[in-house]
Amino acid sequence: MKEITDIVNAFDEAIKQGKKTALATVVSVEGSAYRRAGARMLITEDGQLTGAISGGCLEGDALRKARLVILQQEPLLVTYDTTDDDDAKLGVGLGCNGIIHILIEPVSDKHDPIRLLKVIVASKQPAVLVTLFSVDDRKARQPGTCLGLTNDGVMTANTISYPYAGQLLADANEVLNNKRSEHPTYTDGVIYTAFVEYIKPTIALVVIGAGNDAIPLTRIAAVLGWDTTVMDGRQNYLLAERFPQANRLIVARPEEVLQHLQITEWTAFVLMTHNYNYEQALLAELIPLGLPYIGVLGPRKKLERMLDELQSTGMSISDEQRGNLYGPTGLDIGSEGADEIALSIVAEIKAVLSSRNGASLKYKQESIHATDQ
Structure with missing residues (x-):
């Protein structure tokens, strides 16, 4: 989602500067490639690139073809075939063994795929984007990005009709x-x-605690484009100069936290206040929600004691709810210091929300993206 957000922002800036643009999308990959279907890159007429469709080896050629697309105002399907080991004949060095189909579309008033990307970013919901193309007949019309769908409804990118509209929907x-x-x-x-x-949708990270160790956590989350909220009961800790990359700072008592948030299946919490009573009171609010990730900084004994005390008050905690609690929070990467601990926490959140185990890719037997959706 961060790539899409960056493309939207770059497009708005290009419009301000009066630049024409094209959108390149990896629409299909057969075999191995650095980027999968769904990778995108915005290209301006003067050669500015935002996003990526490869590890850097296709961008130059895509730029040349995008300028032609901008000039002719017609989408173009480009295929790079590296199943032949001699990929030097393409003028690129892909270092992989696959066939990559990339659709390059001009962005105009008649056909505006960026508008769909903007709606998807703003919705903060799961979404579907449909891109229609023909590998069989490259001279046929290439409709391109034509349809978007969220739980709020349907969007189209074209002012002209596109084929198979009913089936596509x-x-x-x-x-x-x-x-x-x-x-x-x-x-x-x-x-x-x-x-x-x-x-x-974008991962929403809620950091409970505004101590110094929360600062690197928000910085790393910002690099990934996560929507980050920092909450604490202490007004003097929640300062914009301490958390310049957080999306919002909220002062709240434990019982007030949920009033300020829209919780989804992509919301992760990390409790790092170093305040036992605050975190225990907040856990009583969070555990019944069935959140995918609740991380608690500190030793395992601390979390177990909190849960035992909550249960002694009559609160029921199921095995499934316990499974969503991560304490100590973070992956075991030998972290020392706040920066490395933040890295381990972010990596664990990403692994959990991607249904991965966080193990080294060295030991993965199947394709890296074999289980991706």
């Missing part, structure tokens, strides 16, 4: 429900493929 609804991207095909003379992409 049905497939988009199915992907939104199943939370898994698909590549259905349609045929009526020309064979079209749709990249029906499931887009996860």
Whole structure:
């Protein structure tokens, strides 16, 4: 989602400067590639690039083709085939073994895929984006990014009609429900493929505690584009100059925390106030919500004592709820100091919300992205 947000911001700046743009999207990958389907890059007519469609080896060639697309105002499907080991003939060194299909679209009043990206970013919900293209007939019309879908409704990028509208909407609804991207095909003379992409919303990180050790946590989260809130009961700790990269700072007692937040399945909490009573009172509020990640800084014995005391008051805590509690919070990477601890916490949150175990890729037997949606 951060890449999409960066593209939206870069597009707005390009418009201010009167620059024409094109959007390059990896719509399909066969075999191995550095970026997967859904990678995007905004290209301005003067060569500014935002986002990435490869590890840096395709960007130069894509820039040349994007300038042609901007000039002709027609989408172009480009394929890079590196299944032949001699990829030097392409003029790029991909270092992988796959076929990468990239659709480059001009952005205009008639066809504005960026508008769909803006709605998706603003919605803070899971969304689906549909990009229609034809590998079978490259001279056929390439409709491009044509349809967006969130729980709030349907959006279109075109002022002109696009083929298979009804089928595309049905497939988009199915992907939104199943939370898994698909590549259905349609045929009526020309064979079209749709990249029906499931887009996860931005992770919302709520840091409870505004001590010095919370500062690097918000900095790393900002690099990833996470929506970060810092909350504490101490007004003098919650200062903008201490947390310049946090999205919001809120003073609240434990029983007031939830009043200030919109909780979703992409919300993660980290409790690091170093205040036993505050965190115990807050856990009583958070545990019943079934949140995917609640991290508690400090030793395991501290968390177990909190839970025992909560249960002694009559509170019921299920095994599933215990499974969503991470204390000590963070991955075991040998962290020393606040910066490294923050790194381990962010890595664990990302692993949990991606349904991964945080193990080294060295020991992964299948493809790195084999289980991705």
